[in-house]
Amino acid sequence: MGIHADLLRRHREVIPNWVGLYYDQPISLAEGSGRHVMDAEGNRYLDFFGGILVTMVGHAVPEVVDAIKAQAEQMLHSSTLYLIEAQIELAERIAELSGIPDAKVFFVNSGSEANDTALMLATCYRSSNQVLAIRGSYHGKSHSAMAVTGNAAWSGTSFSPFQVTYVHGGYKLRSPFGHLPDEEFTARCVDDLRDLLDIAVAGVPAALIAEPIQGVGGFVTPPDGFFGALKDVLDQRGTLFISDEVQTGWGRTGDNFWGYQAHGVTPDLLTFAKGLGNGMAIGGVVGRRAIMDSYPANALSTFGGNPLATSAALASLDVLEDHDLQSNAHKRGAQLRSGLDHLAHDIAEIVEVRGKGLMLGVELADPATRRPDTVRTARIMEEAKSEGLLIGKGGLYGNVLRIAPPLSVTEAECDEGLAMLDAAVRRATGA
Ligand SMILES: Cc1ncc(COP(=O)(O)O)c(C=O)c1O
Known part of the structure; x- marks a missing residue:
C-alpha cells in the first residue's frame, strides 16, 4: 500500500466523515518552496490554491521562516493577560492599513472566530440579534459563522444564535x-433589500455581513459599487456593515488592498485571517473604536495574537509590502485572466470566468441549460493534478474552479499553470 493510501485509510478511521478531501486519491503535501509543493510520494506540483488562499507570500519564504524560528526560541506563548509586543505592533499596522478611522484590532485564531467576534460586537452594539447575510455566502465553521452562511452544503444546522435574513448578492x-446591466442589477438588489427591511425584520438589524468576493461561493464578484449601494440603505436604518475579508484581504484582488475598496464604502467592522500568517493560525477583527470598545463584559483569547503567529504575520506583511505583491497580484491576475478568457472562448462548458487579481473563478455548466456541471469540474481537478497543478473548487454546486496562487507567483509560473490547466480542461471536456 502506498503512503497516501495508507494515510487515507487511517484518516477515515479517526477523522469525521464531514471533513472533505480533494481528489479520488487524496494526497498529503509534505514540502513546499516558493509556489511549488511536493507530496509524500515525491510528486511535484505548481500550487495555485495555497492551502485555501493561505500561502500568501509563498512556501518556505526565508524571512517568514526565520521570524518563526527566532520567536520560537524566545517565547512561544504568554496569553492576552500579558503585553505582547509583536501583537501590539501588528495591531498598529492593521489599524492603519484597514482604512477604518481610529480603529482597534482584536486577534483570534481563524476566520470563523473572527466573524464570530464581529457578529458578537455588532449584535451587542446594536442590541439586536437580527443579522443580514448574502445568499451563497460562506463565513466559517463555528456555530455563529454557519448561521450566516447562505450555502446549504456548508451549513448543516438550522440552529442559530441570530435571526438571519438572506439578501441578494x-x-x-x-x-x-442577472440579465440587467450592472447599474440596474444593483438597483434591483437594493430595492429588494429595502423590501426585506420592511417585510422580514423587526426594528433595526445589527449588521449585514458580506464577502466582497465570495470565496467558497465560487469567487462570485458583484459589480463595483454594489456594496456601496446596499450600505446607503443600511446607513439610513443604522445597520452596521461587516466586510469579511478572510479571502479578499492583503491585496489579493490586485486593484485594491481590501475587497471593500471596490465599492466606495468603509466598513464598520472588517474580519481577516488566512493569508496574514502565511500558514500560522491567525485571524482578527478591526473596526471602529466605539464598536470595538463597546462589549460590556470581560473577554480573552488564550491563543489569539500569540507571539509566534503575530511575528509570522509581521514578517509576511513585510514581504508583501517590500515586494509590492499587490501590484504583482494585479499584473499576474491580468495574465491569468486573459489565458482563462482565451480558454473559455474555445470551451462551451465554461459559462463564466470571473474574479479579480489572483482570485479567479471558472464556472462549468451545460452551455444550453446552465445546469451546473459538477462532474466535469471534478474531472478537471483530477486532470489538473495529473498535469502537476493544484487548484481549488467551489460554488453552490461544486462547479466552479478556483485559481488563487500565492501573491508572489511569477510570469513564467502563470504561463506554466495556464498550459497545464488548458490541457486538463481540454481532456476533461473532450475538446
Ligand atoms: C470568506 C471566509 N470567511 C471565513 C472563513 C472561515 O475561516 P476559517 O476556516 O479560518 O475559520 C472562510 C474560510 O474559508 C472564508 O472563506
Missing part, C-alpha cells in the same frame, strides 16, 4: 436580475 449568472 452579486451572483449575476444565477440571479433573477
Whole structure:
C-alpha cells in the first residue's frame, strides 16, 4: 500500500466523515518552496490554491521562516493577560492599513472566530440579534459563522444564535436580475433589500455581513459599487456593515488592498485571517473604536495574537509590502485572466470566468441549460493534478474552479499553470 493510501485509510478511521478531501486519491503535501509543493510520494506540483488562499507570500519564504524560528526560541506563548509586543505592533499596522478611522484590532485564531467576534460586537452594539447575510455566502465553521452562511452544503444546522435574513448578492449568472446591466442589477438588489427591511425584520438589524468576493461561493464578484449601494440603505436604518475579508484581504484582488475598496464604502467592522500568517493560525477583527470598545463584559483569547503567529504575520506583511505583491497580484491576475478568457472562448462548458487579481473563478455548466456541471469540474481537478497543478473548487454546486496562487507567483509560473490547466480542461471536456 502506498503512503497516501495508507494515510487515507487511517484518516477515515479517526477523522469525521464531514471533513472533505480533494481528489479520488487524496494526497498529503509534505514540502513546499516558493509556489511549488511536493507530496509524500515525491510528486511535484505548481500550487495555485495555497492551502485555501493561505500561502500568501509563498512556501518556505526565508524571512517568514526565520521570524518563526527566532520567536520560537524566545517565547512561544504568554496569553492576552500579558503585553505582547509583536501583537501590539501588528495591531498598529492593521489599524492603519484597514482604512477604518481610529480603529482597534482584536486577534483570534481563524476566520470563523473572527466573524464570530464581529457578529458578537455588532449584535451587542446594536442590541439586536437580527443579522443580514448574502445568499451563497460562506463565513466559517463555528456555530455563529454557519448561521450566516447562505450555502446549504456548508451549513448543516438550522440552529442559530441570530435571526438571519438572506439578501441578494452579486451572483449575476444565477440571479433573477442577472440579465440587467450592472447599474440596474444593483438597483434591483437594493430595492429588494429595502423590501426585506420592511417585510422580514423587526426594528433595526445589527449588521449585514458580506464577502466582497465570495470565496467558497465560487469567487462570485458583484459589480463595483454594489456594496456601496446596499450600505446607503443600511446607513439610513443604522445597520452596521461587516466586510469579511478572510479571502479578499492583503491585496489579493490586485486593484485594491481590501475587497471593500471596490465599492466606495468603509466598513464598520472588517474580519481577516488566512493569508496574514502565511500558514500560522491567525485571524482578527478591526473596526471602529466605539464598536470595538463597546462589549460590556470581560473577554480573552488564550491563543489569539500569540507571539509566534503575530511575528509570522509581521514578517509576511513585510514581504508583501517590500515586494509590492499587490501590484504583482494585479499584473499576474491580468495574465491569468486573459489565458482563462482565451480558454473559455474555445470551451462551451465554461459559462463564466470571473474574479479579480489572483482570485479567479471558472464556472462549468451545460452551455444550453446552465445546469451546473459538477462532474466535469471534478474531472478537471483530477486532470489538473495529473498535469502537476493544484487548484481549488467551489460554488453552490461544486462547479466552479478556483485559481488563487500565492501573491508572489511569477510570469513564467502563470504561463506554466495556464498550459497545464488548458490541457486538463481540454481532456476533461473532450475538446
Ligand atoms: C470568506 C471566509 N470567511 C471565513 C472563513 C472561515 O475561516 P476559517 O476556516 O479560518 O475559520 C472562510 C474560510 O474559508 C472564508 O472563506
